Amino acid sequence: MASTIRDGLKSYSSSITITYRAQDGSLDELSALVKDWIELALSETDDPAEGDYIRFQYGGYELNTKCVREGREYVYTAEIIPKYYGYLSWEERVSEKLPLIMESLGFDENTSDEEKIRAIYDYLCENVYYDKVHLKNEHNDVNSTAYGALVLGSATCHGYAAALYRMLRTAGIDARIVSGMAGEEGSTEYHVWNIVKLDGVWYNVDATWDSKEDIYGWFMKSDEEFPGHEREERFRSAEFIKEHPMARESLQ
Secondary structure (H helix, E strand, C coil): CHHHHHHHHHCCCCCEEEEEEECCCCHHHHHHHHHHHHHHHCCCCCCCCCCHHHHCCEEEEEEEEEEEEECCEEEEEEEEEEEECCCHHHHHHHHHHHHHHHHHCCCCCCCCHHHHHHHHHHHHHHHCEECCCCCCCCCCCHHHCHHHHHHHCEECHHHHHHHHHHHHHHCCCCEEEEEEEEEECCEEEEEEEEEEEECCEEEEECHHHHHHHCCCCCCCECCCCCCCEEECHHHCCHHHHHHCCECCCCCC
């Protein structure tokens, strides 16, 4: 079920239909099952274009359910109608341009993981500007996509984080996208940034903020030296922290 949903999300399907048979059950249970299947579909894989990359460029779904009795069984149908921030054609453009960008960075067998992380981060900060024009336009989601960042050269935090995730994972670097509230005390707003794995521990990075400040103020930081960022509960859970142990000190 999760594979079917993941494939549908990757191909920007307008609807994804799941059908199965059962001896009993209820439509309430089906809604809960769909939620679990989608979580599985959005879990991390070895593909840089899956996992968090899908999760943070997709804005939820509507669900239509149906149950029909056939003999001694019930046939359940769930129609998932996803909302996307972009289009398949945009994703195809990203897939065309990404290899050219990665080639321009000049990585070879001697390039260390730290050098790869820094070069990819520098590329985004130097080549993508923060899109203030469309920030308040809730009907324009292009700034929330990797397409906005890598093809158009402008994005908001979603776009920066998705592009950084895709580039790092393509280079063989483990990365995640996290969300929460950020800003100065008394003036915070929803925000998205990344964590990156190096030498067995994870560091915070915020390309959105560094691109605006033109410094390494938010690059490879420990939690203690990453003020103004408060993760959502799911990224502060004991399970998440166990899987993503944070560095005690920032990278110098």
